Amino acid sequence: MVEEALTNEGHQVTCRLQSPASLNEMVARHQPDVVIIDMDSPDRDTLDSMAVLNRENPRPVVFFADQHDPDTMQAALKSGVSAYVVDGLVPGRVKAIIEVAIARFDSFQSMRQELDKARNQLAERKRIERAKGLLMKHQSCDEEQAYRMLRKIAMDRGQRIADVAESVIDILERLEIGS
Amino acid sequence: MTTLQDAELGRLTLGFVPLLDAALPIIAREGGFFDAVGLEVMLSRESAWSTLRDKVAAGLLDGAQMLAPLPLAMSLGLGRAPCDTLAPITLSRNGNTIVLSRSLSERAGVALGDEPADSARALGAYLAAHPETRPRLGMVYPFSCQHYQLRRWLALGGLDPDQDVELSVLPPPRMVEAMQAGEIDGCCVGEPWGSLAVARELGTLAATGVQLWPDHPEKVLGVTRSWARRYPATLQRLIAALLDASRWLAADPEHLHQAREWLSLPPYLDRSVDHLSLLSLGTPPIAQRLFGDDVLRPDPTAAGHFAEHIDQHMRRHGRRLDHATLSECYSPVHFDEVAHQPSAAPR
Incomplete structure (x- = not known):
């Protein structure tokens, strides 16, 4: 997604790494202007240190986004992207690249959050179904009554139905194991 | 109060x-x-x-x-x-350890319980006899005691940290798996990662931070x-x-x-x-x-x-x-x- 956006903006993506093992080597081979990396990647330390440790490359500049622009830096950190300029590139151009990357990361993040939310809702629905099933068995009632029971407990306790369902499952399943 | x-x-x-x-x-x-x-x-x-x-x-x-x-x-x-x-x-x-992979410590004759200077000299002698070998050693950050203690220990063996070995930066939790995968031949890292590498028999303790810089x-x-x-x-x-x-x-x-x-x-x-x-x-x-x-x-x-x-x-x-x-x-x-x-x- 980031790659597509960068290409559309007229940048060229020279290398994409899935695994960090060859990070040093790949940077040396492809000589990129900028390396973009997920903020929470454990490999950030390796990349971050190249500029300090690497003596063969005497003029490596490491930018964290544009460090003189705290707003861009905060935005980058929050969206989960960091970028390194491996060799002296005009800061203005870096900023443009970073902004594209941030925008794409942001939309990716919100998609991911949507997906997580959908997954949670599905899991909650399953949990409620399971709690209803247990209640029907233990209280010999029908589905409608089981649901009303859950809703009443939830209202009395000021909890969400899904949370009540969880504690109902907890209690009734333990009873089943016990019996 | x-x-x-x-x-x-x-x-x-x-x-x-x-x-x-x-x-x-x-x-x-x-x-x-x-x-x-x-x-x-x-x-x-x-x-x-x-x-x-x-x-x-x-x-x-x-x-x-x-x-x-x-x-x-x-x-x-x-x-x-x-x-x-x-x-x-x-x-x-304290809390740092220098651990060499089992393969490197066996080849260099580094054994558990060696004084730091002895283990460093053993590695120094081995690398002098095998100039084609340039071990890759992991440490956690350029501005860290792990980096500096590793340099200190290498110096005890007459080794130049910038020439005789390759220093590579990895976060602590990746150190043991990197040693297991053969990506590094040794490391200087904080606990529990050093003792974990030893407990899994991936490496030998060559020196500890407290031996090099007491109570730092x-x-x-x-x-x-x-x-x-x-x-x-x-x-x-x-x-x-x-x-x-x-x-x-x-x-x-x-x-x-x-x-x-x-x-x-x-x-x-x-x-x-x-x-x-x-x-x-x-x-x-x-x-x-x-x-x-x-x-x-x-x-x-x-x-x-x-x-x-x-x-x-x-x-x-x-x-x-x-x-x-x-x-x-x-x-x-x-x-x-x-x-x-x-x-x-x-x-």
């Missing part, structure tokens, strides 16, 4: 990297020492030192467990834009100077809670078991402490120290070893370490305000 001022902040987030010396913040949270001073503290596990550093500098974390040299490096603008950072309390001393500060709490100025009472309470956690840990050997249980919770160190039956603090050869008011009190003179390395680094780039920055970074002023107060925690 406590005379601590009311905290400006009720809730805060501290960063940590999964290491034994994240113990004090973890104990302070799990044991209720933060609660006792009215702070609700979230602990955020960070996957890399550079990420933790940037989040503290940008204000996304209120503070963090930091490598002892990191506040100084941040203040001096080494590795990133300058950001004045303070180390108001030390979180640990290893981790500190790091906060930016601007944060400390904005939230002075919160900082006092933070220090008080960490100090209370350390005093609790020192009070009863049984507390070491309890602390180990907390550390092994999944959000913290999880299964990486499985090989430790209890926290054997203060005992050789690793002799990690997490309590004692004198152990936790920051002190610019105790920072001498790494300050010298940082000065050398700066001189290569035409700068010099100024002692005003060093003294401010590791000033005990905030610690002393709190340490002599009666404890805020219930006994």
